[in-house]
Amino acid sequence: MSFHSMWTELLPLGRDSASGGYRRYAWTPADTDCRAWFRAQALARGLTHETDRNGNQWAWLGDPAAGNALVTGSHLDSVPDGGAFDGPLGVVSAFAALDELRSRGVPFTRPFGIVNFGDEEGARFGLACVGSRLATGALTVEAAHRLTDAQGITLPRAMEAAGHDPDALGPDPERLGRIGAFVELHVEQGRALDLTGDAVGVASAIWPHGRWRYDFRGEANHAGTTRLADRRDPMPAYAETVLAARREAQRAGAVATFGKVAVEPNGVNAIPSLVRGWLDSRAADQPTLDTVTGALEKAAREYADAHGVELDVVRESFTPVVEFDHGLRDALARILGSGTDLTVPVLGTGAGHDAGILSAAVPTAMLFVRNPTGVSHSPAEYATEDDCTAGVTALADVLEGLIRT
Numbered sequence: 001m002s003f004h005s006m007w008t009e010l011l012p013l014g015r016d017s018a019s020g021g022y023r024r025y026a027w028t029p030a031d032t033d034c035r036a037w038f039r040a041q042a043l044a045r046g047l048t049h050e051t052d053r054n055g056n057q058w059a060w061l062g063d064p065a066a067g068n069a070l071v072t073g074s075h076l077d078s079v080p081d082g083g084a085f086d087g088p089l090g091v092v093s094a095f096a097a098l099d100e101l102r103s104r105g106v107p108f109t110r111p112f113g114i115v116n117f118g119d120e121e122g123a124r125f126g127l128a129c130v131g132s133r134l135a136t137g138a139l140t141v142e143a144a145h146r147l148t149d150a151q152g153i154t155l156p157r158a159m160e161a162a163g164h165d166p167d168a169l170g171p172d173p174e175r176l177g178r179i180g181a182f183v184e185l186h187v188e189q190g191r192a193l194d195l196t197g198d199a200v201g202v203a204s205a206i207w208p209h210g211r212w213r214y215d216f217r218g219e220a221n222h223a224g225t226t227r228l229a230d231r232r233d234p235m236p237a238y239a240e241t242v243l244a245a246r247r248e249a250q251r252a253g254a255v256a257t258f259g260k261v262a263v264e265p266n267g268v269n270a271i272p273s274l275v276r277g278w279l280d281s282r283a284a285d286q287p288t289l290d291t292v293t294g295a296l297e298k299a300a301r302e303y304a305d306a307h308g309v310e311l312d313v314v315r316e317s318f319t320p321v322v323e324f325d326h327g328l329r330d331a332l333a334r335i336l337g338s339g340t341d342l343t344v345p346v347l348g349t350g351a352g353h354d355a356g357i358l359s360a361a362v363p364t365a366m367l368f369v370r371n372p373t374g375v376s377h378s379p380a381e382y383a384t385e386d387d388c389t390a391g392v393t394a395l396a397d398v399l400e401g402l403i404r405t
Contacts, residue, residue: 001041001044001095001099001148002096003092003093003096003388003389003392005390006041006092006095006096006313007092007182009037010034010037010076010088010092011084013030013033013034013037014030014031014033014034014078016081017144017268020079020081020308020379021078021080021081021082021083021378021379021380022078022082022083022084022379023078023080023081023123023153024076024077024078024082024213025077025078025123026055026077026118026119026124026125026130026158027119027124027155027158027159027161027162028077028124028158029321031076031077031162032162033078034076034116035051035057035076035116036210037076038057038059038076038091038116038307038399039057041095041285042059042114045059045061045095045098045099045165046061047059047060047061047114048060048061049358050174051164052135052172052294053165053168053169053170053172054094054099054118054130054131054134054135054139054168054169054170054172055118055131055159055164056115056116056117056118056135056282057115057116057118057130058113058114058115059113059114059115060111060112060113060354061098061108061111061112061113062108062110062111062112063111064109064113064175064178065178066110066178067111067178068110068176068178068180068292069110069111069112069113069178069179069180069181070112070113070180070181070183070399070402070403071112071114071115071116071179071181071182071183072090072094072097072113072114072115072182072184072185072395072399073090073091073113073114073115073116073184073340074087074088074090074094074115074116074117074120074184074185074186074353074354075090075091075116075117075118075119075120075121075131075354076088076089076091076116077118077119077120077121077123079121079123079377080123080124081378081379082121082123082378082379082381083375083376083377083379083380083381083382084379084381084385085371085381085382086121086185086186086187086188086189086345086376086377086381087120087121088323088377089185089186089187089369089383089388089391091116091185092183093112093185093369093388093391093392093395094114094185094395096392097115097392097395097396097399098114098242098397100118100393101396101399101400101403102344104405105253105398106382106394106400106403107403108403109403110403111178111366112179112399112403115182117131117132117354118130118131118226119131120132120353120354123208124149124158124303125147125148125149125155125158126147126316127139127147127317128317128352129352129353129354129356130144130147130358131354132354132358133169133357134169134170134171134172135172135175135176135358136171136176136357136358136361137171137173138357138360141169141170143207144156144169144318145166145169147194149211156405161235170220170278172358173361175209176358176361176362179310179362180363181325181328181362181363181364181365181402182355182358182362182363182364182365183230183328183332183353183355183364183365183367183395183399183402184355184364184365184366184367185364185366185367185368185369185379185391185394185395185400186353186355186366186367186368186369186370187369187376187381187383188201188349188368188370188371189349189350189371189374189376189377190243190349190350190374191371191372191373191374192345192347193345193347193368193369193370193371194370194371194372194373194374196345197372198344198345198370199369199386199387199390199391200336200344200367200368200369200370200387200389200390200391201344201345201346201347201367201370202329202332202333202336202344202345202346202347202365202366202367203324203329203346203347203348203349203355203365203366203367203368204323204324204329204346204347204348204366205321205322205323205324205348205349206319206321206322206324206348206349206350206351206352206353206356207282207283207284207285207289207321207348207349208282208283208285208286208317208318208319208321208396209280209283209289209319209350209351209352210280210281210289210293210315210316210317210318211278211279211280211282211318212278212281212293212297212313212315212316213276213277213278213279213312213313213314213315213316214238214258214276214277214278214279214300214311214312215274215275215276215302215311215312215313215314216234216235216238216241216260216274216275216276216277216304216309216310216311216402217234217273217274217309217310217311217312218231218232218233218271218272218273218274218275218307218308218309218310219232219271219273220264220265220270220271220272220273221270222269222270222271223268223269223270223271224269231271231307231308232273232307232308232309233271233307233309234272234273234274234275234304234309235271235272235275236264236303236307237275237300237303237304237306237307237311238261238275238277238301240299240303241277241296241299241300241303242258242277243259243295244256244295244299244300244303245257245279245281245296246290248291248295248296248299249281249292249388251291252283252288252291253283253284253288254281254282254283254284254288254289254292255280255281255282255283255350256279256280256281256282256292256293256296257280257281258277258278258279258280259277259278259280260277260278261275261276261277261278262274262275262277263318264276267397273388277360278316279293279296281293281296282350282374284348285321286313286320286321287314297313300313303329319352319356319357322356322359323359324355324359324364324365324366325359325363325364325365327363328363328364328365329346329365331351331365331398331401331402332344332367332398332404333346333364335397335398335401335402336394336397336398346369349366349368349374351403353366367391367395367398369383369387369388369391370383370384370387371383371389372384
């Protein structure tokens with residue numbers, strides 16, 4: 001099956017007709033449909049399909065127990081109303097690259113695997129890379145069992161409803177120990193390749209990044225009868241903090257975003273008692289990130305004091321800088337540049353990936369495919385078919401080079 005036909009078959013799964021975006025949330029019917037698609041692609045190629053204890057799907061050529069396996073893939077779930085390419089491009093390209101390797105007659109001298117990691121985006125339970133975090137032990141079983149969605153449904157309950165045993169959750173060192181290298185292809189989430197004019201690039205590192213919850217607590221009151229001087233309104237303090245996040249990030253050359261907010265009691269004619277906002281901040285290095293988040297928290301506390309409200313700041317998640325395996329990264333750049341005078345772009349990224357989580361246990365590397373608009377996590381996310389084809393070829397070249405090494 002060609003890249004185009006696979007892409008066309010996957011495209012309607014989990015797509016919202018109103019927004020045009022995707023709602024492929026973990027352990028929902030849309031997720032089940034995507035998993036069925038992955039299994040069908042594996043079986044159609046004569047691969048052995050299995051789902052591990054943490055809900056990650058694997059398709060194997062050869063016996064993974066032999067060790068030093070070469071694995072590629074990504075994820076199929078999405079953010080709310082996300083685009084078509086983030087995750088699925090890597091999975092579809094993995095199957096297409098296998099087809100290309102077979103057509104070239106490449107001898108598979110080591111086990112080869114394709115993976116679909118579960119719940120990478122964290123759209124339903126609020127934590128990214130759940131499948132890979134569980135596998136590596138970065139997420140404990142106890143913490144996983146406490147995860148709940150917006151309806152109060154726990155992760156174990158959702159998994160059970162989808163036919164998966166939540167009691168099996170936990171670290172999977174034996175499986176990870178079989179992997180000699182993992183290469184993830186992903187659409188670029190930015191415009192670096194578009195600016196350099198390259199269709200494909202190699203990742204150098206993932207920026208350190210985290211999520212912080214800001215709780216501004218004031219006093220609910222009547223919007224029409226309470227004098228401004230008598231209010232303990234958390235909304236102005238929150239609004240000033242949002243503007244400060246932009247200012248501090250711009251000053252440091254980083255990024256900081258308040259993308260989610262909850263208000264109580266959330267009435268048009270009521271002064272809020274609580275404004276809760278979630279900050280996402282990322283930077284090229286740890287000192288810069290610390291500077292941005294430290295300055296922002298200091299400013300937020302000053303705003304809260306000025307408006308007579310209380311402030312709690314909780315760091316909900318954090319991932320330090322991830323340097324991809326230098327030997328593997330350099331091998332990718334060398335393979336892609338072989339026989340040409342071209343220098344393959346090597347670039348960092350502010351987006352998190354399963355490859356970043358796995359890097360603590362397995363040599364990992366990433367390839368990026370050009371995104372001409374730089375738009376991601378949106379229905380407008382885009383890559384041309386020519387660039388997608390170039391990505392498949394590059395992935396196949398890299399995999400062949402690693403197999404023959």
